[in-house]
Amino acid sequence: MVPAELNALPAPEPRRRGRQRSLEAQSAILAATCRLLERKCLRQVTTEAIAQLSGVSKATIYKWWPGKALVALDAFLLLMARDVPTPDTGCAQADFAGQLKSLVGFYTSHAGRVFCQFIAEGQSDPAFLSLFRERFLQSRRNEVRIMWQRGIDRGEIRPGVDSEIALDLIYGPAIFRLLVGHGPLNEREAEAIVATVFSGIKAG
Numbered sequence: 001m002v003p004a005e006l007n008a009l010p011a012p013e014p015r016r017r018g019r020q021r022s023l024e025a026q027s028a029i030l031a032a033t034c035r036l037l038e039r040k041c042l043r044q045v046t047t048e049a050i051a052q053l054s055g056v057s058k059a060t061i062y063k064w065w066p067g068k069a070l071v072a073l074d075a076f077l078l079l080m081a082r083d084v085p086t087p088d089t090g091c092a093q094a095d096f097a098g099q100l101k102s103l104v105g106f107y108t109s110h111a112g113r114v115f116c117q118f119i120a121e122g123q124s125d126p127a128f129l130s131l132f133r134e135r136f137l138q139s140r141r142n143e144v145r146i147m148w149q150r151g152i153d154r155g156e157i158r159p160g161v162d163s164e165i166a167l168d169l170i171y172g173p174a175i176f177r178l179l180v181g182h183g184p185l186n187e188r189e190a191e192a193i194v195a196t197v198f199s200g201i202k203a204g
Helices: 004-008 019-037 047-054 058-064 068-083 092-107 114-124 126-153 163-180 187-201
Strands: none
Touching: 019 047, 019 058, 019 068, 047 058, 047 068, 068 092, 068 114, 068 126, 092 126, 092 163, 092 187, 114 126, 114 163, 126 163, 163 187
């Protein structure tokens, strides 16, 4: 079954002729890649496997993505959009705590651990790392800025706080623990991280 979030994914504009078939092919490719990432690590996912599972030729895959890592990145974005929503509870601290809990659950899942493999891939491929920051990091950053601004508007967060530093303080520890493994990564820790940050940025 193709994830509902497919329509939100940025993808190359297909040719006008056969547009519907092109969209269906792209959806099949990404859905197949999602299924593979939920079972295998990035290095085990091959273009051949994506083609076989999606029923789309390798030539068609390469027409839209120059390599499997970029197909996997777009599929990863779909999985994250599905599993890590942007909540609106009416309380900024609760919003960030809820989202960080979802994020931790996703990153510790089999598919979510591909995040670390993307970072590793980027160390030897600067072009991929640049696209990773553009397509993944910036899009996710824009989502959490919405929660931040709501907190400012409601008077919950001091307006003078540097939002970029604060967001790094909220999400950085989880990423660091994911990559290094020096501390626990669970819902309790996620809530503690957000509580600690908010103790220093709350208005009043």
